[in-house]
Amino acid sequence: MDKISLFGLFLGISAIVGGQILEGGHVGSLAQPTALLIVLGGTMGAVMLQSPYAVFIRGVRMMRWVWIPPVIDHAALISQVTGWGHIARREGLLALENVINQLDDAFMRKGLQLLVDGAEPERLREVLEVEINTFEEQMKLSARIWEAAGGYSPTIGILGAVLGLIHVMENLSDPSKLGAGIAVAFVATIYGVGLANLVFLPMANKLKAHIGRMVAQREMIVDGLLGIASGDNPRIIESRLQGYIF
Structure with missing residues (x-):
């Protein structure tokens, strides 16, 4: 948490x-439930209109990362990659084939498979970096739905304010109804600006920070695999991967 x-x-x-x-x-x-309905409903409607279905759903699911961040254990990863290096030095690269089926992470499996298949270090880097860039772009695209919500909600709040003032103007002859309309007008603006700056934009930035950590984790894997492919000493690989921890 x-x-x-x-x-x-x-x-x-x-x-x-x-x-x-x-x-x-x-x-x-x-x-003011009416103001909240206008702002939330209007904002989510605008975000759904601009986003493909898969991007929107992934962005909504990523929202839980704000409260329960994805688990990224750099120390365990360094130990794992260093272990691969020891196996490769003792038994050769083909011995890593037994490790592939034990891995749950598809990116790790793909990297190790390329290594076992004898891919040159530059080709290995090229293939895996394409996958990293695609992953990063997909994740950031989904995180941006909250950035978009932060852009739309203040404007939707102003729209709610205008609707409230229209209600006021329609009931000038009945002073008992004026207070409710004015309240909706001003509170809708508060909701729009408040949700944008207290919720949506901070959420988007936190999600992008988590995505950055996940990308760094994949880059660590690539760096480690390149070290193994080049025949580096596992201690050197471990020392280099320590530089990714921040």
Whole structure:
């Protein structure tokens, strides 16, 4: 569980609600289901319109990474790759074929298979870097749906404000209905700007940070495989891979 994400969201919302209370306002005045429906529904509709189905669904599923980040154990990976190096030095590259079927990660399996098949180091790098670049672009494309939501929601909030003012203008003869319309108008703007800057844009940036870590992990694998293909000492491979840890 990413506690700083939870604390950050709690702190942001608490600061806004606390400011409202200190100004003498009521918390209930910020609770406007109509405004929330307009902003969330309109924003998600715009994001769905711009995104292919697969990209949108993947982006929604990635949202859990904000709270439960993908597990990336660099130390375990370095130990694993170094172990491959020891096997290759003792028994030859063909001995790694027994390791391939034990791996769950498709990228690792592909890299080891290329290594066992005798691919030249430059060809190995070329093939795997194409896959890394494709993976990175696909993941970032999905993360950008939240960036897009952060761009659309303030405008949708303004649209909600206009709808609220239209409601006010239609009921000028009935003062009892004016307060509700004005409340929706202003709260919709708060929801639009607040969701963009407290939720959607921070989520997009955190997802891109996790994607960067996943890409670095794959680059570590490639670097290790190239070292094994070149016959480097496992200690040298381990030392080089340590440089990826930050």
